[in-house]
Amino acid sequence: MFVDSHCHINFEGLADRLPQVLENMREQSVTHALCVSVDLETLPSVLDIASRYENVYASVGVHPDHEDVQEPSVADLVELAKHPKVVAIGETGLDYFRLGERTIDDMEWQRERFRVHIRAAHATGKPLIVHTRAASEDTLRIMEEERAGEPGGVMHCFTEPWAIAERAIAQNFFISLSGIVTF
Template sequence: MLFDTHVHMNARQFLEDRDETIQRAFDTGVKYMVIVGFDRETIPLAIEIAEQYESIYAAVGWHPVDAIDMTDEDLNWIEELSAHPKVVAIGEMGLDYHWDKSPKDVQKEVFRKQIELAKRVNMPIIIHNREATEDIIEILQEENAQEVGGIMHCYNDSADYVQTCLDMNFYISLGGPVTFKNATMPKEVAVQVPADRLLVETDAPFLAPHPNRGKRNEPSYVKLVAEKIAELRGTSFEEISKLTTENAFSVFKIGGNE
C-alpha cells in the first residue's frame, strides 16, 4: 500500500483520462494520494476530486511562481477552504527563483502570509523550493513554521540541509529524480533521511521516474520511486511502502494516526 503525497490530478494533462489514471494507481497499490491545488483554477478541482474518492485528499495553497496574482480575497478563500473535511494541508507554497514572473519580494510576502494562515488553522504546510533554499529556511525559521511543520516537497537539494529541515518539524518527500541515473543528491538524501520522516510522491504529471522520464507522470509510478528508495536503503519495497504510508498518515493527521 502506497501513499502519493503530492500529485496534480487536477492538471489539464489528465482532463481526458483522470478517472482511468486514478484507477490505474489503485490497481498498482497506490491507495492514498493528496491532490495539490495551487491557484484559482486548480484548488476547486482538487477538492472536487477528493470528494469523489474516499482515500484521496486535497491541499490548498498558492504557488510562488504566481504569487503576484494572489489577492487578500484569495488568501481568505484558502483559509475558508482549510475547514473542508478533505483538506489536509496548506500548499504548495514557497519560493521559486527559476522563473521570473513574480518578484522575489512578492514571493516572500505571499509565503509568509500562507505560513501565518497555516498556523491559524493548525495545518501542515507543503513547501515548493526551486533555487531558493537559504531564503526558504530563513523564512521558515523567522515565522516559527515548526509549530505546524509539514513537507519538503520533491526534495532535490543537498543532503547538508536535511537535518535543518528535520529540526524544523518537516518530512522529506522524494519523487522521480531519485530514480534518475545522473541524480546524486536525491540518492544521498534517500539514504540519510530517518525512516520516520521519509515520504514518497510523484508530482504528476511532472518529473516522471525512470524508465518513463520525459513522459507524462502519473500516481501509479510512485511505486518506481519507492522501489528505488528501497534499493538505495538496502531494505524491502514492502518496508518502504509501509513506513512512508504511516508517515503520510502522521503528517496529514489522517488514517490510523487521526
C-alpha cells in the same frame, strides 16, 4: 499500501481520464492520494475530485511560480481549508529558478505569499507542503522566522544538499525525494 502525497490529477491530461488514473493507482496499491492545489482559480477542480473520491484528499494554496493569479490572504486560506477533505496548506514556498530579468529583491511578493501560507498553517493546524527551488536559504530563513516547524510539513521534490535537509528536518519537516532528484 502506498500514499501518493503529491499529485496534480486535476491537471489537463490526467483529469480528462481520471477513472483510468485512479484504476492505475489501485492496481499499484496506491490507496490514497493528496491532490495539491497550485492556485485559487483551479482549486475548485481539486476540491471537486476530493469530494467525489473517498481516497483523494486536497490542499489549499498558491504555488510560488503562479503569477498574475488571485493573491490569497491568511483569512482566505483558513476559510478554504475548512473543506472536510483539505488536509494541508500549499503548495507554497519559493522558486528563484525562473527569475528572467528580475533579481531576488524583486521576488518579495513570493516571500510575502510564503509567509501568508505559513500563518494559515498555524491558524488551521494543518501541515505545509513546501516547494523550494534555487531559494533554499530564503526558504529556511522564512520558515525559521515564521516558526513553520509548529505546523511542520514536507519539503517536496527536494533536491538540495544534505546540510539544507538537516536544517529542514530540525524544523520538524519531512523530506520528499521524487524523480527530479536525478536530473
